[in-house]
Amino acid sequence: MKLFKCQACGHLLYFENRACERCVHRLGYLPDASTLSALEPDGGTTWRALAQSEGADRFCSNAEFDACNWLVPATSGEAYCTACRHNGVIPDPSVPANLAAWRVMELAKHRLFYTLLQLRLPLVTRAEDPEHGLVFEFLAEPPANDGPKVMTGHDEGLITIALSEANDLERERRRTAMGEPYRTLLGHFRHEVGHHYWDLLVRDGGRLAACRAVFGNEREDYGEALQRHYRTGAPADWQERFVSAYATTHPWEDFAETWAHYLHIIDTIEMAEAFGIRVGPPLDDSGTLSADFGVDADSGADIGQVVEDWLPLTFALNSLNRCMGQPDLYPFIINPPVVEKLGFIHGLVRDAGR
Template sequence: MKLYECQHCGQVLYFENRKCERCGYRLGYLPEKGLLSALEERGGAWLALGAPEQHHIFCANAEHDACNWLVGDNAGQSYCVACRHNGTIPDLTLPQNLLAWRKIEAAKHRLFYTLLKLKLPLATRSEDPEHGLVFNFLADPPDQNAPKVMTGHDNGVITIALVEADDAEREKRRSTMGEPYRTLLGHFRHEVGHHYWDLLVRDGGHLKAYRALFGDEREDYGDALKRHYNEGVPENWQNSFVSTYATTHPWEDFAETWAHYLHIVDTLEMAAAFGLQVRPQIPGGKDLSVVIDIDPYRSGDVQKLVEAWLPLTFALNSLNQAMGQSDLYPFILSPKVIEKLGFVHDLVRARS
């Protein structure tokens, strides 16, 4: 993620801003240019000051304040490149559903920012009925005895339980399941990892290399899940896995590694946008010194990402603790995990 600037007055802007707080201009995001732009209304459409060559309209979901992305006024589309992947959304006549959906859409749009920058395939279900990417955002049934909605992936269909937008409920689940980290954005990044395993690994001719590193995904998934919850994680799991859930099955290992790769590139881009440097003021702090000035979306070497990421997370974790908060990034990147991140990096770089 990066910072933006209002083309009308020069004010610093952030990705989710709808209006410039200095000059009052309305803002819209141009996904094809990766640009947040100040807008001027022109005859029922909008002129983006950052891309004045074409008029635009807002995505239809802007009506619900769930999207600020733009569509070309001659594109023949009502929904933006992110929202056209929606399958089912909750009943918006219920105020609590609308608020939850807005939170979910904010996380989903951050996901799509990254997927677009990485130039990953983004076919909709109508464009590819078999493998197209579609999101269903589902509320639990009113019957308390009925099965709850489970967040998950099935052949390009990603389901996000609406209750995950409830911060208190999500924290309760995180604590109950012994997870160090659980966010809406994390859910999106993990579940879309399963989708891209299908497209880039299984269908992309990389199964042999994947199995050598992550294991054989033909292992029965149901049995693996039962073993994980009945027996717990293997001893010394951190030597090979980025999280305890990654130990469940090779599919989950890949999805967790994929999610962490997206965590890293997006956060490093923001750190570079702020010109962050880490320079510990202690004699032995030289090894933790780094100037974060790389473009993580263009780096050809995953090691360069890791060399910037580790000092940054040491600093951020320390700052969080100074505020009485838990670590921002409570994970360890062992050499084996870095090798797995490299596999994901190479997959992605082959697309860009």
């Protein structure tokens, strides 16, 4: 993620801002230009974006519910923006609790789409590809004892996210119950979309043999592997070869967990670079905790360079969190086998982006 600036007054902005806090200009995100723009009314429902010299835009239809601040060209026949046209099922917005949770869901989903677009990954809707197009269903739990719980998961491009994951208390309860050091809504989106890109870039992209050499054989019975994981847990030495305990479940989950961490790393390093952050503690005589960021999808850096920047940054961020009495921001260890897995995904993403 990068920083944005109001074109009307120069005030720095968050990606999610709807209006500039200094000059109160309304703001909208232009996905094709990858920028958040101050807007001027252009008559009726259209706006003129100060970040571009020509053309008018209108807001995505989900702006009606304050669930989206992305723009669509006024000449487009699309009612929804690049991110929202991948929605299949949304919760009933007439229910206040549903609307509040859905807005939280959309904040995370739009951050996901920012990164997918930056990496130039393929994005095909369900309307364009009824069998494998990417589509999201945000489902509310049924009334107590009136049907099974909603399970977050992926099936051939269909990603289901339980609406309850937008509730901080419920998500923390599940994180604790499942022994997870990290559980966020954005993390869910990044993990589940990893399954989708395994289908597209590995299975359908002719990379099965190469992927098996790194992650293992995905033909292992998934249901049995899942039961074994919840019955016995991860192996005692899992940190030597996997990025998380859940990654040990099955090669599919190892890929999806590693994919999610790759997006964590790329997005956070981009933000560190946007802030001009440099890491170089004077006490570090060896220089192993020094980092000068500048890695992005087009930098040409290999995965070793990416990780060399990432580790000092996480050491610094974890140290800052501890000063506030908070858990480590990034409570994970990246050993050489994990670097190899990240490198495989780095290559997939680059090839797809080309």
